[in-house]
Amino acid sequence: xxxxxxxxxxxxxxxxxxxxxxxxxxxxxxxxxxxxxxxxxxxxxxxxxxxxxxxxxxxxxxxxxxxxxxxxxxxxxxxxxxxxxxxxxxxxxxxxxxxxxxxxxxxxxxxxxxxxxxxxxxxxxxxxxxxxxxxxxxxxxxxxxxxxxxxxxxxxxxxxxxxxxxxxxxxxxxxxxxxxxxxxxxxxxxxxxxxxxxxxxxxxxxxxxxxxxxxxxxxxxxxxxxxxxxxxxxxxxxxxxxxxxxxxxxxxxxxxxxxxxxxxxxxxxxxxxxxxxxxxxxxxxxxxxxxxxxxxxxxxxxxxxxxxxxxxxxxxxxxxxxxxxxxxxxxxxxxxxxxxxxxxxxxxxxxxxxxxxx
Amino acid sequence: xxxxxxxxxxxxxxxxxxxxxxxxxxxxxxxxxxxxxxxxxxxxxxxxxxxxxxxxxxxxxxxxxxxxxxxxxxxxxxxxxxxxxxxxxxxxxxxxxxxxxxxxxxxxxxxxxxxxxxxxxxxxxxxxxxxxxxxxxxxxxxxxxxxxxxxxxxxxxxxxxxxxxxxxxxxxxxxxxxxxxxxxxxxxxxxxxxxxxxxxxxxxxxxxxxxxxxxxxxxxxxxxxxxxxxxxxxxxxxxxxxxxxxxxxxxxxxxxxxxxxxxxxxxxxxxxxxxxxxxxxxxxxxxxxxxxxxxxxxxxxxxxxxxxxxxxxx
Numbered sequence: 041x042x043x044x045x046x047x048x049x050x051x052x053x054x055x056x057x058x059x060x061x062x063x064x065x066x067x068x069x070x071x072x073x074x075x076x077x078x079x080x081x082x083x084x085x086x087x088x089x090x091x092x093x094x095x096x097x098x099x100x101x102x103x104x105x106x107x108x109x110x111x112x113x114x115x116x117x118x119x120x121x122x123x124x125x126x127x128x129x130x131x132x133x134x135x136x137x138x139x140x141x142x143x144x145x146x147x148x149x150x151x152x153x154x155x156x157x158x159x160x161x162x163x164x165x166x167x168x169x170x171x172x173x174x175x176x177x178x179x180x181x182x183x184x185x186x187x188x189x190x191x192x193x194x195x196x197x198x199x200x201x202x203x204x205x206x207x208x209x210x211x212x213x214x215x216x217x218x219x220x221x222x223x224x225x226x227x228x229x230x231x232x233x234x235x236x237x238x239x240x241x242x243x244x245x246x247x248x249x250x251x252x253x254x255x256x257x258x259x260x261x262x263x264x265x266x267x268x269x270x271x272x273x274x275x276x277x278x279x280x281x282x283x284x285x286x287x288x289x290x291x292x293x294x295x296x297x298x299x300x301x302x303x304x305x306x307x308x309x310x311x312x313x314x315x316x317x318x319x320x321x322x323x324x325x326x327x328x329x330x331x332x333x334x335x336x337x338x339x340x341x342x343x344x345x346x347x348x349x350x351x352x353x354x355x356x357x358x359x360x361x362x363x364x365x366x367x368x369x370x371x372x373x374x375x376x377x378x379x380x381x382x383x384x385x386x387x388x389x390x391x392x393x394x395x396x397x398x
Numbered sequence: 399x400x401x402x403x404x405x406x407x408x409x410x411x412x413x414x415x416x417x418x419x420x421x422x423x424x425x426x427x428x429x430x431x432x433x434x435x436x437x438x439x440x441x442x443x444x445x446x447x448x449x450x451x452x453x454x455x456x457x458x459x460x461x462x463x464x465x466x467x468x469x470x471x472x473x474x475x476x477x478x479x480x481x482x483x484x485x486x487x488x489x490x491x492x493x494x495x496x497x498x499x500x501x502x503x504x505x506x507x508x509x510x511x512x513x514x515x516x517x518x519x520x521x522x523x524x525x526x527x528x529x530x531x532x533x534x535x536x537x538x539x540x541x542x543x544x545x546x547x548x549x550x551x552x553x554x555x556x557x558x559x560x561x562x563x564x565x566x567x568x569x570x571x572x573x574x575x576x577x578x579x580x581x582x583x584x585x586x587x588x589x590x591x592x593x594x595x596x597x598x599x600x601x602x603x604x605x606x607x608x609x610x611x612x613x614x615x616x617x618x619x620x621x622x623x624x625x626x627x628x629x630x631x632x633x634x635x636x637x638x639x640x641x642x643x644x645x646x647x648x649x650x651x652x653x654x655x656x657x658x659x660x661x662x663x664x665x666x667x668x669x670x671x672x673x674x675x676x677x678x679x680x681x682x683x684x685x686x687x688x689x690x691x692x693x694x695x696x697x698x699x700x701x702x703x704x705x706x707x708x709x710x711x712x
Binding site: 090092112113119121122123126128138139142190 | 608
């Protein structure tokens with residue numbers, strides 16, 4: 041096991057810069073998820089750690105070693121690929137033991153390690169099959185098994201669940217988390233799925249356009265997004281955003297809605313008096329309170345009953361928002377209703393920089 | 399339920415209604431329909447493949463020489479008996495087998511090398527791949543003529559290079575062995591591009607991620623070639639070998655253009671001997687018998703390859 045650190049990491053393809061000076065310290069045994077939309081540089085970053093992409097500038101350290109110039113095989117890592125990259129002409133056993141064979145590990149030791157990994161993943165009965173005879177989920181497990189038998193310093197996962205159907209994805213996700221709890225090796229995991237990031241990570245790194253947007257625990261990222269992008273990317277349904285003006289100790293929304301907010305909650309209240317801001321509110325931070333104070337007047341557009349709760353799509357002035365309400369809350373579309381907000385939970389963003397100010 | 403019963407009565411009505419005459423012949427069983435649909439292709443194949451082969455085998459049992467002026471006379475297996483005592487038959491058959499044994503592996507190795515080179519990631523890929531096509535696109539007899547000039551004693555580029563390197567020029571077409579070598583080199587040059595094209599297509603089906611996985615697993619380039627590239631190329635190589643072997647057994651144009659079979663009949667192939675008997679000597683009976691032997695040889699080799707593929711798949 042080892043820590044990993046990325047320092048001022050750059051990747052350029054010609055004049056196109058896809059990774060822009062990333063700094064990241066990953067602790068020994070930590071499960072870090074790199075998440076972001078397509079083209080944000082997350083896979084490229086992972087492949088630079090693996091040694092499958094050259095590093096344009098900056099430094100990658102695994103443990104105490106700078107590995108920039110080392111080929112993948114000397115970095116003591118194991119990788120699970122999106123398409124699994126199993127050798128189609130080799131059996132599951134041969135696939136899992138290939139790296140050990142290449143490294144000249146004894147047959148007895150190889151046998152033990154493969155048996156152990158297969159047992160852990162529940163694929164012991166598949167060892168003599170070829171990848172073509174396996175289901176998607178089984179192949180995924182073999183790919184993980186191949187990584188486990190190596191006993192590497194770091195595991196790298198490149199979107200390992202994106203080729204599985206939704207049900208299997210949930211199942212394998214749990215298994216990956218259990219695996220990490222069992223063997224405790226450092227994991228760097230790339231995904232575009234924020235649910236995977238939230239459920240798996242010790243820390244989430246949100247990337248956008250080759251830059252780190254925010255690093256934090258799932259709770260931090262969810263509850264205190266540092267930018268509009270993070271607030272909108274993490275959580276489903278996404279965070280609601282609405283323009284509002286600070287007037288004294290209140291936020292004034294479109295349609296004359298006013299929300300009294302204490303100076304503490306506003307942060308540097310004096311500095312922002314009179315300014316227009318973007319207010320971010322999570323759908324579950326609305327309450328069905330009827331009181332006139334700390335509430336908004338909304339018009340119901342659509343309701344979506346989910347059984348466990350009800351999603352209410354509504355407008356405040358000209359802004360469209362969504363609230364997650366109790367399952368029995370069923371206002372009629374077109375009607376007006378009042379929604380309460382917990383002022384402690386709202387996030388305020390600067391209009392120009394889109395960064396959080398509280 | 400109501401919906402179901404309505405549709406049931408509807409279809410009952412449909413079946414009572416007589417179908418128009420012109421569609422009635424379509425009310426055949428699946429099996430009969432399949433036969434009917436296959437019939438045109440079957441007839442065509444019978445006309446252009448089965449009939450000529452049948453006719454060939456039939457003719458091989460006759461003494462039919464257009465120069466003798468005599469009518470065809472049934473002689474049973476006499477043509478085949480003559481063949482056994484015919485030294486030229488044995489020599490040309492041996493030459494054919496030897497050409498196959500030398501040029502097929504030769505073209506495979508050269509083709510594999512070319513395909514691996516053409517598959518490397520570099521900027522000017524398409525001109526290289528296009529130039530791979532050129533030897534393949536060239537007519538066989540044309541290639542034979544070009545190489546006959548290359549190997550010419552006085553004006554040939556090969557002897558020129560040998561001279562510059564301080565060697566004596568070789569009179570290629572005066573010696574059976576040198577002539578044979580020149581022909582084999584030409585065939586390898588001409589056919590390796592076909593092998594390269596098939597193998598290149600095979601190479602492009604191997605996902606890049608397998609090599610990346612092997613990089614991470616710790617396998618070097620050589621190991622990757624033997625553990626990943628070669629096993630995954632096997633199907634493409636077998637296909638290329640089948641085609642190449644069959645065409646090698648039928649080798650005609652290149653030795654015909656380069657040496658005409660000489661000196662003596664030392665570079666003549668079975669196909670050239672068949673051509674000589676049927677076209678030059680107009681001895682259709684004996685020529686047919688020779689052609690039957692070549693057909694059996696080709697079928698035998700194909701059967702062996704197919705057997706190999708099938709056991710591999712199993």
